[in-house]
Amino acid sequence: MAATNSHSDPLLEVKGLHAAVADTEILKGIDLTVNRGEVHAIMGPNGSGKSTLANVLAGRPEYHITEGTALFQGQDLLAMLPEIRAREGMFLAFQYPIELPGVRTWQFLKAAVDNIREHRGLPELSIREFDGLLEEKRQMVEIDPDLVKRSVNEGFSGGEKKRNEILQMALMDPSLAILDETDSGLDIDALRIVSNGVNRFRESTKSVILVTHYQRILNYITPDYVHVLLDGRIVKSGGSELALKLEENGYDWVRGLAVQDGRTESSKEAPTV
Amino acid sequence: MATRNVISRDTGVEDAQYKWGFEFNIESDVVPKGLSEDVVRLISSKKQEPDWMLEWRLKAYRHWLKLRTEEPTWANLHHEPIDFQDISYYAAPRSQGDGPKSLEDVDPEILEAFSKLGIPLEEQKKLTGVAIDAVLDSVSVATTYRDLLEKAGVIFCPISEAIRNHPDLVKKYLGSVVPYSDNFYATLNSAVFSDGSFCYIPPGVRCPVELMTYFRINELDTGQFERTLIIADKGSYVSYLEGCTAPMRKTHQLHAAVVELITLEDAEIKYSTLQNWYPGDKDGNGGVYNFVTKRGKALGDRSKISWTQVETGSAITWKYPSVVLMGDDTVGEFYSVALVNRHQQADTGTKMTHVGKNTRSTIVAKGISAGQGNNTYRGQVKIMPTATNARNFTQCDSLLIGDRCGAHTVPYIEVRNPTASLEHEASTSKVSDDQIFYLQQRGISDEEAHYMIINGFCRGIFKELPFEFAAEASQLLRVSLEGAVG
Numbered sequence: 001m002a003a004t005n006s007h008s009d010p011l012l013e014v015k016g017l018h019a020a021v022a023d024t025e026i027l028k029g030i031d032l033t034v035n036r037g038e039v040h041a042i043m044g045p046n047g048s049g050k051s052t053l054a055n056v057l058a059g060r061p062e063y064h065i066t067e068g069t070a071l072f073q074g075q076d077l078l079a080m081l082p083e084i085r086a087r088e089g090m091f092l093a094f095q096y097p098i099e100l101p102g103v104r105t106w107q108f109l110k111a112a113v114d115n116i117r118e119h120r121g122l123p124e125l126s127i128r129e130f131d132g133l134l135e136e137k138r139q140m141v142e143i144d145p146d147l148v149k150r151s152v153n154e155g156f157s158g159g160e161k162k163r164n165e166i167l168q169m170a171l172m173d174p175s176l177a178i179l180d181e182t183d184s185g186l187d188i189d190a191l192r193i194v195s196n197g198v199n200r201f202r203e204s205t206k207s208v209i210l211v212t213h214y215q216r217i218l219n220y221i222t223p224d225y226v227h228v229l230l231d232g233r234i235v236k237s238g239g240s241e242l243a244l245k246l247e248e249n250g251y252d253w254v255r256g257l258a259v260q261d262g263r264t265e266s267s268k269e270a271p272t273v
Numbered sequence: 274m275a276t277r278n279v280i281s282r283d284t285g286v287e288d289a290q291y292k293w294g295f296e297f298n299i300e301s302d303v304v305p306k307g308l309s310e311d312v313v314r315l316i317s318s319k320k321q322e323p324d325w326m327l328e329w330r331l332k333a334y335r336h337w338l339k340l341r342t343e344e345p346t347w348a349n350l351h352h353e354p355i356d357f358q359d360i361s362y363y364a365a366p367r368s369q370g371d372g373p374k375s376l377e378d379v380d381p382e383i384l385e386a387f388s389k390l391g392i393p394l395e396e397q398k399k400l401t402g403v404a405i406d407a408v409l410d411s412v413s414v415a416t417t418y419r420d421l422l423e424k425a426g427v428i429f430c431p432i433s434e435a436i437r438n439h440p441d442l443v444k445k446y447l448g449s450v451v452p453y454s455d456n457f458y459a460t461l462n463s464a465v466f467s468d469g470s471f472c473y474i475p476p477g478v479r480c481p482v483e484l485m486t487y488f489r490i491n492e493l494d495t496g497q498f499e500r501t502l503i504i505a506d507k508g509s510y511v512s513y514l515e516g517c518t519a520p521m522r523k524t525h526q527l528h529a530a531v532v533e534l535i536t537l538e539d540a541e542i543k544y545s546t547l548q549n550w551y552p553g554d555k556d557g558n559g560g561v562y563n564f565v566t567k568r569g570k571a572l573g574d575r576s577k578i579s580w581t582q583v584e585t586g587s588a589i590t591w592k593y594p595s596v597v598l599m600g601d602d603t604v605g606e607f608y609s610v611a612l613v614n615r616h617q618q619a620d621t622g623t624k625m626t627h628v629g630k631n632t633r634s635t636i637v638a639k640g641i642s643a644g645q646g647n648n649t650y651r652g653q654v655k656i657m658p659t660a661t662n663a664r665n666f667t668q669c670d671s672l673l674i675g676d677r678c679g680a681h682t683v684p685y686i687e688v689r690n691p692t693a694s695l696e697h698e699a700s701t702s703k704v705s706d707d708q709i710f711y712l713q714q715r716g717i718s719d720e721e722a723h724y725m726i727i728n729g730f731c732r733g734i735f736k737e738l739p740f741e742f743a744a745e746a747s748q749l750l751r752v753s754l755e756g757a758v759g
Contacts, residue, residue, distance in 0.1 A: 015665075059710075059713070059714075060710055061706065061710065062706070079720075081719075082713035082714055083713040083714075083716050083717060083718050083719070085573035086713065086714050086715060086716040087713075087716045088586045092714050094711065094714075097711070098705075098707050098708050098710075100708055100725070100726060100733035101710070101729055101731055102728070102729025102730055102731070102733070103725050103728070103729035103732075104724075104729075104732075105725065108712075108715070108725070108727075111652065111715070111717055111718050111721070111725065112715035112717060115716035115717055115718075115721075117713075119716065123291070168715065169598060172715065172716070225293050237540075265613065
């Protein structure tokens, strides 16, 4: 059921991916191909495995891959350490950005950019060059300049944390950005700022995986594909109109489809369409 | 990193288990092992000391004999008994004789050796803005920036020289903060102390450079017993730094120092330590036993004493830099990072004794435990009946790395005046997997991520250090944690 486009340029190819945390299997066979320049929205109810998919792709250690393959830019993604995935151009905007007490945001951002540039064979930016780049990106996400002097995410508001994630994305310039519920808990202004950041990023040949519970952010960022995740599987894929249909009918509608397809055992509800 | 390294130029990461572990190849004059009244007399005569000094030493020695069976056991430290007769109490580079008169007289081999440690003593290479007194084993070998200091009226010299040249000051203040009978190790030090720094800042003078003493134990089976005395007269200010290293030895070395600080009205002393004695190997063999008594007396009203320490070395650290807040409106501060790795043990903290009115003290202690290290914070805050409106704030944070290390916090609070206000905060944490993953997802390696978090944990302390020292401290942590993280 994955969206595939065989004559395009595949950036990420996931096949039959199963993943578990402790002994509980959460992803039960994911197929997903993301080509360069595409925006894919992954939608689904709470507990469907959306965040797990995002974290598994980024290499979070507590998840174990039990089956399946994933290629990123033609290389075996699952064999790479998380920091290598990041340096190769995969970025995860965290659903709950982590606080790092005492670690100054400026230093954190500089270290991130230094590592990425070194990996790509680019010269290290001088402090002045980096400050110039930081200023440009900071204005884009409308973050208070004093924030970079403070400890990473410590005492930041919810909106500031999310904008800080987008700032990091802009600085690190990945080829694939995975946004894990970046829209959750954002007021309308912050949502606009974050979406603008993503849309600017999108203008090039970059790809985005947008993990979201709500259709709201898709009013700002129009996806090329929408996938519905249910109980660890993608049960329906389509174009951006699928998101609207979901908004109208709710996730129960897909649950119904899944039951019809015999794809999920958990839902006992009758189809509503 | 383009910063100057005060402790060593080479704290790179590759082969840096303990980079300061080499031995100087310098001929030394070492007195035979063992402690007796004769040895005390010998040390005193080698220093050409006046009789009053010898008498003081002998009083201390005789008192120590009475204490002989009372080696303190209350600390959370475990070690084989120390054989005090198996230690040599005096070692001096042969070429130095009685200590240099000027830098031109210093043996070039000694200059070269200190240079290797990153402590250039030669006039043309000396560190900008830092006057250094270099102490090798039992004697001071060189002091830089003497002219500049003399012009300002600041006395900064080996204590053995001060005993001869400034007897009135020494007589008045030596033992006035840490009396010879204070405790087992301080008493031993009073009997056999060999060298150390003396510093006097005259009234109203802001010392034009940072003062630094660099301690180096070189000889095998030699104890280092230095004694430092700093007096800040009315309205003066001085920032004093102390750094320490020792060669790698299979056997333990004893270091039992005493530091006394005195501030008169409106004076301020800021005392910073980077302690990097050899910690012992990965199995716990060798390493320095560091039993140190450091105390300041804020004697004059409105004066201030601030201790900042970064303790990364030594097999055993037993050290409680303290402040007696005698004058009204005096301030005492203690900022500490203590790191243990491998089999290191640290029992360190402070004592703040409030005597004067409106006295304020701040304690911020950060303990990092890794490997099989064991870290104890032990601190006492004592508010005497006279200390109306005294205030104390204490914060103790422990960070654990791995699952075989230990962190302990032992606060003692004694309040005898109802107007006092005390706060105590404590936390214990581990470097979380979430933090590491977050940093890794930003392209930062597992190991680098640990250092960033550990540095962040210590940031509040590092900012109290002079700039060059802060960069050095952060590198020291990294080298000391090698193999424990990532």
